[in-house]
Amino acid sequence: MTFFWIALGIIDALIILFLVLICIISLRRSPDDIRTRSIPAGHPLAEIQKEIVDSQVFFQEHSGELLVIQANGVELAAKRFARKDPVGRILLFHGYRSIAETDFGCAMDFYYNQGYELILVDQRAHGKSTGAWIGFGVLERYDCLSWIRYLNAEYGALPTFLSGISMGCTTVLMALGLELPANVRGVIADCGFTSPKEIVAHVMKKKKWLPVPALMPGLSLFSKIFAGYALGEYSTLEALKANDRIPVLFIHGKADRYVPPEMTLRNYEACAAEKELLLVEGAGHGTAFLQDRPGVEKAVEAFLERHNSQNQ
Numbered sequence: 001m002t003f004f005w006i007a008l009g010i011i012d013a014l015i016i017l018f019l020v021l022i023c024i025i026s027l028r029r030s031p032d033d034i035r036t037r038s039i040p041a042g043h044p045l046a047e048i049q050k051e052i053v054d055s056q057v058f059f060q061e062h063s064g065e066l067l068v069i070q071a072n073g074v075e076l077a078a079k080r081f082a083r084k085d086p087v088g089r090i091l092l093f094h095g096y097r098s099i100a101e102t103d104f105g106c107a108m109d110f111y112y113n114q115g116y117e118l119i120l121v122d123q124r125a126h127g128k129s130t131g132a133w134i135g136f137g138v139l140e141r142y143d144c145l146s147w148i149r150y151l152n153a154e155y156g157a158l159p160t161f162l163s164g165i166s167m168g169c170t171t172v173l174m175a176l177g178l179e180l181p182a183n184v185r186g187v188i189a190d191c192g193f194t195s196p197k198e199i200v201a202h203v204m205k206k207k208k209w210l211p212v213p214a215l216m217p218g219l220s221l222f223s224k225i226f227a228g229y230a231l232g233e234y235s236t237l238e239a240l241k242a243n244d245r246i247p248v249l250f251i252h253g254k255a256d257r258y259v260p261p262e263m264t265l266r267n268y269e270a271c272a273a274e275k276e277l278l279l280v281e282g283a284g285h286g287t288a289f290l291q292d293r294p295g296v297e298k299a300v301e302a303f304l305e306r307h308n309s310q311n312q
Helices: 002-026 044-055 057-061 100-113 140-155 167-175 196-204 212-226 236-242 261-270 293-307
Strands: 065-071 074-081 088-093 116-122 160-165 184-190 248-253 275-280
Touching: 002 212, 044 057, 044 100, 057 100, 065 140, 074 100, 074 140, 088 100, 088 140, 088 167, 100 116, 100 160, 116 140, 140 160, 140 167, 160 167, 167 184, 167 236, 184 293, 196 212, 236 261, 248 261, 248 293, 261 275, 275 293
Parallel strands: 088 116, 088 160, 160 184, 184 248, 248 275
Antiparallel strands: 065 074, 074 116
16 A cells, blocks of 8 residues: 555656646746846857847837737737838748747848848747747647748738748748748758757756656657647658758857757758758857858858749
């Protein structure tokens, strides 16, 4: 009888542990806004913060049109920055527990000045979009497809590019495994991970005391029960192997300690379509554009020009 109660206590403790962990990992919560964070002068993040804050001028000069659609069980929001006679459209997907305006603020002027209409997406469980659970790209890939279809129907099927950073990168790469409309011309993939399972395990391994291999099956099960997907259910590698049509520009900072550059290298190798790779020296997670603005702008501009159907 004593053994029964001990076993029951262990099971209860494991259930609580898995619930706590999956909520920490995937449940919606307010992002840490770098624009308002207190960062001491001289800290490596101080210059990045200044550039992001300065970049918000774009949003003061261009208010954007709020778009809201119902798709895949949630309400999705985005801002559309239209322009006269656009050469195409770029959909921008932000990172994990981040903010679209901070992730892409420094690139908005660049993209807009290339002649593109911009769609700044709030991913599910972020910003003005609803949803309680973050899908690490597994759920969001369908949201990406929903946005493309909606924009084509409402504003015309312009030559379209998908751009994502971190988890947003994983979203657009996983979307390549779906049947995307013919007007999707390319993907700009900045520092994406390969799957929820691999990035969760990688981050958890930094906590040396956690028995990560033993925890992953339970975490994946609880993710399936509560968030609607298993951590190993899908990967960018599967999507990229299935994609032989849409070209991809892969970008990653060589000093990224959050998402290992090796994940982008594996994504690059798996990609069956036309592909390019840009690794940026000294760039941390999501900062390739800030670290080497001329180099990244040159690569992106050439990629857009080469694959925009109006220029072919």
